[in-house]
Amino acid sequence: MNDMAAARPNGAPGAAAAPAIELNDLTMRFGVGTASTVLAVDRVSFSLAPGEFVSLIGPSGCGKTTILNLLTGLLAEEPEGDVRVLGKPPSAGNPDIAYMLARDSLLPWRSALGNAAFGMEVRGVPKKERERHALELLKEVGLGDFADKYPKALSHGMRQRCALARTFALDSPVLLMDEPFGALDAQTKLTLEDVLMRLWSAHRKTVVFVTHDLAEAIALSDRVVVMSARPGRMIADVPIDLPRPRSVRKLQSDHRFHEYYAHLWGLLEQGVGDE
């Protein structure tokens, strides 16, 4: 399995294209110049080709969310090294990026349709157009019949479907996902992973997906980037050579899936206690 750990510069298909995301020796220190400086991310380098799906795994506090935040340009403090999104340095409010978090963060006073259309509204898409597009996406995630329901009338899984619809409705080429299914039960999670795979196949975005769930990382990703405990360093960049389209459920009975699982688990164990 040694070849699994080999870095593959631009990932699988489309390797000739310019990277959609590039991190070069990215280092992030919080509280520089204070008594409590924290080295959160230490010289991390990886890139994603357009349309690639890459998961980021590593122990709690290793800087996964920090890396996503750095890509959005929303952090008050500056990193060292170089970060590029579609060839440009990060900038707050970049419409090329959509960000989805673990908690659905739906607005309780808006219907599923109003929520799915919300991101487009912020970006100034006209009402008719955004409602048409939001409804399309709600149908894609299986919520077509719930467009007029409010979040309190939706299960947690349904709310995450709605959040997926809102995120994909933005039509941003780059999608950052921070443990989006982390708070779901195992069965709902498998279902939502399949929904995400369908959306990703249809819309082909470049995705950085943060998760603590190795099975989820393997099932969804073209590559898995493994980080050590804080300060977060890159341990490995593991290509997942499993055929697509994948059924997350069926993969559970594929021996290669379990080999990847053991391999990633071993890498994570190496990186624990690095602090």
Ligand SMILES: Nc1ncnc2c1ncn2[C@@H]1O[C@H](COP(=O)(O)OP(=O)(O)OP(=O)(O)O)[C@@H](O)[C@H]1O
């Ligand atoms: N805005 C901030 N100011 C100061 N320190 C921060 C800030 N954001 C993150 N950190 C620190 O950076 C380190 C990495 O945090 P981060 O949230 O990126 O970890 P993570 O890998 O996402 O963890 P988890 O898996 O628990 O979500 C932690 O030590 C955290 O305390």
Ligand SMILES: [Mg+2]
């Ligand atoms: Mg985090």
